Amino acid sequence: MRSNRRIPGRRLFRFPWRTAAQVAADVDEELQLHLDLAAQELVDAGWLPEAARVEAVRRFGDLEGTRKACSALDRSKETQMKWMQMLEALGQDVRFAGRQLAKSPGFTFVIVLTLALAVGASTSIFSVVHGILLKPLPFGQSDRLLWAMALSNGEESTLSYPNFSDWRDASKTVAQAASFHPGSINLSGDSGDPERLIGMYVNAEFFSVLGIKPLAGRWFAPGEDKPGGPAVAVISEVLWERRYGRDPGLIGRSIRLNGTPFTVIGIVHRKEQFFDVAEVWIPLGFTFENLQERNSVYLGAIGRLAPGATLKEARSEAKAIGERLARQYPEANTGYSMDMEPLQTYLVGEVRTQLLVLLGAVLFVLLIACANVANLLLVRATAREGEVAIRSALGARKGRIVRQLLTESIVLAALGGGAGVALAIWMTKALVALAPAQTPRLDEVAVDGPVLLFALGITLVTGLLFGLAPTLQASRPNLTVALKEGARGSRGRASTRARNTLVVAEIALAVMLLAGAGLLLRSFARLQEVPLGFQVENVLKLHVSLPSSRYDDDAKLRAFVDGLVERLKAVPGVRSAGVTVYGLPLTGGVNVWSFTIAGRPPVPQGQEPVMRAGVATPGFFETLGIRVARGRALDARDREGATPVIVINEAAARRYFPNEEALGKRIILSPDNPDGLEIVGILRNFKQNALAQEIEPQMYLPYAQAPMPSLAVVVRTASDPAAVTAPVAAKVHELDPEIPVYAVRTMEEVLALSSAQPKFYMLLLGAFALIALLLAAVGIYGVIGYTVRQRTQEIGIRMALGASRERVLRMVVRQGLTLAALGAVAGLLGALLATRGMQSLLYEVSATDPAIYLTVAVVLVAVAAVASWLPARRAAGTEPLLALRGQGA
Amino acid sequence: MSKSSLDLLHGTVAVLILKALTWGPMHGYDISRTIRQRSEGALGLEDAALYQALHRLEKKGWIDAEWGLSENNRRAKFYRLSDVGRRQLETEMTSWRAYVEAVSKVLETA
Numbered sequence: 001m002r003s004n005r006r007i008p009g010r011r012l013f014r015f016p017w018r019t020a021a022q023v024a025a026d027v028d029e030e031l032q033l034h035l036d037l038a039a040q041e042l043v044d045a046g047w048l049p050e051a052a053r054v055e056a057v058r059r060f061g062d063l064e065g066t067r068k069a070c071s072a073l074d075r076s077k078e079t080q081m082k083w084m085q086m087l088e089a090l091g092q093d094v095r096f097a098g099r100q101l102a103k104s105p106g107f108t109f110v111i112v113l114t115l116a117l118a119v120g121a122s123t124s125i126f127s128v129v130h131g132i133l134l135k136p137l138p139f140g141q142s143d144r145l146l147w148a149m150a151l152s153n154g155e156e157s158t159l160s161y162p163n164f165s166d167w168r169d170a171s172k173t174v175a176q177a178a179s180f181h182p183g184s185i186n187l188s189g190d191s192g193d194p195e196r197l198i199g200m201y202v203n204a205e206f207f208s209v210l211g212i213k214p215l216a217g218r219w220f221a222p223g224e225d226k227p228g229g230p231a232v233a234v235i236s237e238v239l240w241e242r243r244y245g246r247d248p249g250l251i252g253r254s255i256r257l258n259g260t261p262f263t264v265i266g267i268v269h270r271k272e273q274f275f276d277v278a279e280v281w282i283p284l285g286f287t288f289e290n291l292q293e294r295n296s297v298y299l300g301a302i303g304r305l306a307p308g309a310t311l312k313e314a315r316s317e318a319k320a321i322g323e324r325l326a327r328q329y330p331e332a333n334t335g336y337s338m339d340m341e342p343l344q345t346y347l348v349g350e351v352r353t354q355l356l357v358l359l360g361a362v363l364f365v366l367l368i369a370c371a372n373v374a375n376l377l378l379v380r381a382t383a384r385e386g387e388v389a390i391r392s393a394l395g396a397r398k399g400r401i402v403r404q405l406l407t408e409s410i411v412l413a414a415l416g417g418g419a420g421v422a423l424a425i426w427m428t429k430a431l432v433a434l435a436p437a438q439t440p441r442l443d444e445v446a447v448d449g450p451v452l453l454f455a456l457g458i459t460l461v462t463g464l465l466f467g468l469a470p471t472l473q474a475s476r477p478n479l480t481v482a483l484k485e486g487a488r489g490s491r492g493r494a495s496t497r498a499r500n501t502l503v504v505a506e507i508a509l510a511v512m513l514l515a516g517a518g519l520l521l522r523s524f525a526r527l528q529e530v531p532l533g534f535q536v537e538n539v540l541k542l543h544v545s546l547p548s549s550r551y552d553d554d555a556k557l558r559a560f561v562d563g564l565v566e567r568l569k570a571v572p573g574v575r576s577a578g579v580t581v582y583g584l585p586l587t588g589g590v591n592v593w594s595f596t597i598a599g600r601p602p603v604p605q606g607q608e609p610v611m612r613a614g615v616a617t618p619g620f621f622e623t624l625g626i627r628v629a630r631g632r633a634l635d636a637r638d639r640e641g642a643t644p645v646i647v648i649n650e651a652a653a654r655r656y657f658p659n660e661e662a663l664g665k666r667i668i669l670s671p672d673n674p675d676g677l678e679i680v681g682i683l684r685n686f687k688q689n690a691l692a693q694e695i696e697p698q699m700y701l702p703y704a705q706a707p708m709p710s711l712a713v714v715v716r717t718a719s720d721p722a723a724v725t726a727p728v729a730a731k732v733h734e735l736d737p738e739i740p741v742y743a744v745r746t747m748e749e750v751l752a753l754s755s756a757q758p759k760f761y762m763l764l765l766g767a768f769a770l771i772a773l774l775l776a777a778v779g780i781y782g783v784i785g786y787t788v789r790q791r792t793q794e795i796g797i798r799m800a801l802g803a804s805r806e807r808v809l810r811m812v813v814r815q816g817l818t819l820a821a822l823g824a825v826a827g828l829l830g831a832l833l834a835t836r837g838m839q840s841l842l843y844e845v846s847a848t849d850p851a852i853y854l855t856v857a858v859v860l861v862a863v864a865a866v867a868s869w870l871p872a873r874r875a876a877g878t879e880p881l882l883a884l885r886g887q888g889a
Numbered sequence: 890m891s892k893s894s895l896d897l898l899h900g901t902v903a904v905l906i907l908k909a910l911t912w913g914p915m916h917g918y919d920i921s922r923t924i925r926q927r928s929e930g931a932l933g934l935e936d937a938a939l940y941q942a943l944h945r946l947e948k949k950g951w952i953d954a955e956w957g958l959s960e961n962n963r964r965a966k967f968y969r970l971s972d973v974g975r976r977q978l979e980t981e982m983t984s985w986r987a988y989v990e991a992v993s994k995v996l997e998t999a
Binding site (some may be wrong): 026027029030033034036037038054059060061063065066069070074077080331826829 | 916917918921935937938940941943944945947948956959963964965966978
């Protein structure tokens with residue numbers, strides 16, 4: 001008797017699947033046999049045949065019900081078996097694939113590593129793109145939120161309050177609008193140290209436009225934002241947690257902001273912040289007293305589209321309203337117009353281009369990896385032709401073989417993808433940690449559901465992509481040839497062409513990446529060569545802001561600054577010290593004043609020239625090493641009550657005094673002082689903002705003649721400037737223990753931060769380009785190496801017939817270089833097209849810079865030469881006799 | 890009939906089938922006859938219930954089925970105990986004995 005034990009896999013050879021009708025027929029047959037045997041038993045006991053049959057049916061019970069129940073059970077059993085068989089077949093394929101791959105661990109390792117790198121890099125870049133560009137903003141119906149901007153002679157700018165409220169009242173496409181202005185706010189008074197917070201002055205509708213709910217408490221009530229309104233504040237969850245330990249009793253309590261008590265009324269959820277570094281929001285009425293002036297433009301504005309309105313309608317309406325405001329208030333609104341864009345687009349800003357370039361680059365790397373793996377598999381498929389031919393000859397169906405080979409590819413892809421996702425989690429963390437701090441929405445970046453889906457998608461697609469070519473080739477083997485030639489491959493031109501095409505494509509993609517990276521590298525180098533015009537070495541900077549509640553007149557401000565500079569100079573190790581307001585280079589924050597020049601014909605109101613303006617103490621220029629071109633720097637003579645003076649930079653002299661000497665001319669800043677300020681010095685140009693930006697006209701007024709409360713303090717030291725941080729802060733607190741010292745940095749750090757963003761993108765793209773180059777080199781090496789192995793006999797014959805080593809070397813290397821040249825040409829053409837989108841990322845480098853393209857081509861050809869020389873050397877070392885016997889190389 | 894006694898009945902039919910099959914592979918009629926003979930007809934097991942139970946057990950994998958030839962040379966579906974079924978039978982018999990013992994204890998002391 002047969003064993004009851006199930007043989008694993010035995011089900012594969014089970015009878016073919018039965019249809020529902022066959023299942024029912026089998027049940028019928030089984031039950032009929034039963035009835036017949038039962039009737040027979042009755043006949044044997046003396047029943048008449050006819051009666052016996054009836055009695056058998058009667059004794060059986062519910063015949064029809066049983067028939068139905070049994071058929072149903074059998075059908076579901078059949079389905080279940082079908083699934084199990086498929087799973088078993090799949091399991092068998094996977095196990096078989098695993099065994100095949102385990103047989104050549106080196107091959108498997110290289111492929112899995114290549115894929116893991118490519119999938120990992122793509123996934124982590126995608127996680128960044130997803131978090132920053134694709135994920136909706138954390139606000140209610142965030143796709144209806146718009147950013148509103150003023151256009152002043154076509155240039156984007158912020159809005160003045162009157163222009164904002166006129167637009168808001170006139171607009172029909174925007175249901176709700178809010179304006180706001182970021183600013184720093186001192187928090188002091190309770191148990192903690194005084195600290196400097198980033199705050200926002202907002203109008204009452206601000207939070208309801210965003211469509212968010214408070215974590216606790218309430219938002220501002222309509223009207224609370226008017227000047228003279230109640231002192232109420234909303235704080236961030238982060239501040240609530242950090243300083244108040246999430247004390248629910250804080251709502252309704254009073255805190256000191258800029259020296260004034262404010263009642264906390266609400267908490268903003270940390271995930272729902274519009275401006276993610278802000279920690280406190282107070283009503284717009286508490287900001288500048290010139291809220292009613294139409295030409296003081298410092299407000300950002302957002303709006304929510306009215307139901308049914310579209311972005312296009314809102315834009316044309318904003319344009320119309322803006323132009324009307326220009327006609328209505330010509331003195332303040334010359335060349336005025338307005339425009340809108342989706343809030344998300346605005347927030348992401350220029351990072352979009354950079355991210356898309358990176359995503360493109362990383363997908364190139366993925367494609368190159370695919371091509372490489374496809375090539376490796378092609379080579380292997382050719383080597384396995386014998387095996388496949390034998391299996392086909394033994395009757396394996398074509399579909400079965402295709403499935404087997406595809407399973408191998410998918411198993412490889414899955415291994416690579418799995419490792420890639422693990423790598424991506426790590427790489428994404430590293431990316432977020434290394435990314436420049438000014439990158440928007442960085443905290444939204446995570447390897448989450450959609451990102452994992454992306455990883456799964458690219459893994460499957462790559463598996464199919466690189467699996468397809470070898471599979472198609474292997475599934476139609478020429479049996480007789482393959483079997484005859486035994487283990488040695490026999491593929492003719494078709495597969496050689498496939499491999500060559502893949503390598504050429506790989507090289508072309510690598511060239512495109514190299515060109516992109518080269519352009520960024522060159523641009524970055526240009527940026528580093530930019531002369532700063534001041535010295536960053538051994539300089540420390542820090543900020544101090546004097547609250548207007550206690551420093552309410554110029555004399556107090558002057559006394560503080562004089563006292564501070566004196567005290568700082570006395571700190572051991574400090575060589576010089578100075579103070580500026582709006583004047584520290586590379587730290588952002590622009591203050592622009594309009595002016596007129598004494599003695600020139602009057603300019604219509606609203607069309608006066610403008611210039612960056614700062615105030616500084618004499619020590620500021622000395623400390624930063626800003627040099628004087630003509631005249632003098634500001635010095636101790638420029639006290640309160642002395643002749644009002646000013647210094648300007650060369651850019652200002654050139655722009656506003658093109659054909660005359662600026663020294664001695666007078667600049668009028670306000671009608672209150674019609675005599676103006678005498679220009680006593682021209683400063684050498686120095687970089688004010690980001691390195692890539694043009695130097696702009698700039699003026700400095702003496703601090704003593706124009707005191708202001710937000711101080712930037714600089715000190716030059718004999719050695720490490722960071723070492724004097726504590727004594728410098730101590731001096732500030734000697735003068736006033738209640739004011740915070742913040743944003744302490746060496747100027748070298750400030751400089752590094754200002755180029756952090758271009759550096760970051762350059763390094764990333766450079767890394768991708770290197771990976772691409774490496775992969776392309778491996779591709780060339782693989783193909784040439786394989787060809788050399790295939791041609792061992794031929795090479796042996798050539799050498800036996802007298803071909804020299806050099807001749808063989810040249811022959812093989814030439815083959816590699818031909819591929820490289822083809823790829824390079826295709827790649828350079830592609831790069832010409834693809835790098836066009838990069839122009840906005842480049843500083844003083846053309847996207848079609850011929851030097852870069854030439855360098856890339858040379859590098860590529862050199863790498864290709866090395867990659868084909870290695871196998872060529874092996875070919876040239878062939879022993880003719882061994883080669884002829886087929887054992888060489 | 891309450892639900893629990895119906896379950897008991899289902900279970901009982903299963904155990905009877907499994908037990909019958911320990912004597913070797915059988916087709917449905919043989920199983921029916923064997924159970925009838927051994928119980929001397931006392932159980933009154935309906936064939937309809939028997940066949941439904943057979944197909945249910947086959948789906949569960951407790952018994953395997955294979956087509957073969959009956960004594961009178963007709964195509965017949967033969968059932969055979971599977972490994973799972975054999976183990977299941979042991980469990981069922983243990984708990985059946987415990988049940989019978991408990992019930993009889995109660996009945997005898999009454």
